[in-house]
Amino acid sequence: VSVREIEPPRTSERTRRRLVHGGLTAVTVLYIGLLIVAPLVGIAIAALKPGLSGWTETLSQPDVRHALALTAVITFETVLVTSVLGVVVALVLARDRFPGKRFVSALVDLPLAVSPVVVGLAAVLLFGNGGWFEPWFSARGIQILFAVPSMVLVTIFISIPFVIREVAPLLEELGTEEEEAARTLGASWLQTFLRVTLPNIRWGLLYGIALTTARAVGEIGAVLIVSGSIAGQTETATLYILRAFDEGKDPSGYMVALILALVSIVLLAGIEIFKSREEKELT
């Protein structure tokens, strides 16, 4: 440490530092404001313009209702699968040592990097005509492609990382001391998990579920490829938005878009609020 740094900063230096901080804050506000807040406000304004009658008209359309319900079903099934299996994978990645662990850890991030369209393409190649799994399912009369099963499957694939990436660091930080204490006091494996491990990772798990929901609700690329986008059948809310803009029904598209945006925002904000409230109670 040089002598100059220990001396109290001169006034000119202090103003310069304040200018730098102010500049960085301005860049942050401008960046987030222009790229995140402005589009959101734009959608909200466009969606609220038609008024109450416009909303009841859009929401009474069977296609819109079906699309929203389908998105809800797919999201629910995705959250169920990715949270249960996500916690299992997180436990293994945080606690176990095995050859090729780094490679598995890299694979977990793959759904974040690979294009959802490519994911949809892979599903088409596996379950479509001439695909590896196609004979087995068609022999049993089970429709995978252009039906809900493939849509759930690709949505699960693209949502795999969130719960794992939120929970695994918490498990590493937590260590195994509390769990070992519980086990030596006679708790079963299941009791230890439910009473010790789960309470410790629950905010990470909830945050992972919120991120999963946000991703599943907004997914379009993979779902478009595998679903065939049949209105009233395999059309999710995002696919409906796409069709609404194609058919010049922009206001309905904006309304559904606002609903989807609000679902994600309310979930993420809600968890943030509950978490900070509980942390305040603990201190």
Place this chain on the structure above:
Amino acid sequence: MLPHLRPGIVAGSLLALARALGEFGAVVIVSGNIINQTLTAPVLIAQLITGFKPEAAAAIGTILFGLAFVLVLIVERLVGRREVES
């Protein structure tokens, strides 16, 4: 400060690069998908599949998948090394 942040910055940029390479939903709505002008690789793949040319789609898809895979492996190396150091 910068040397400490470097692995994180590079890893984050690479994930951003991967995401940008694969983006579909937002691009398909705003671009109009004009061939040789605003048609991106993911949108082309979608068009080839709906146009019953799965082989061509698979060719481009393999390139995109390969890029994503390499990026993820690099990110894992960067982040993994940071964990060992700390």
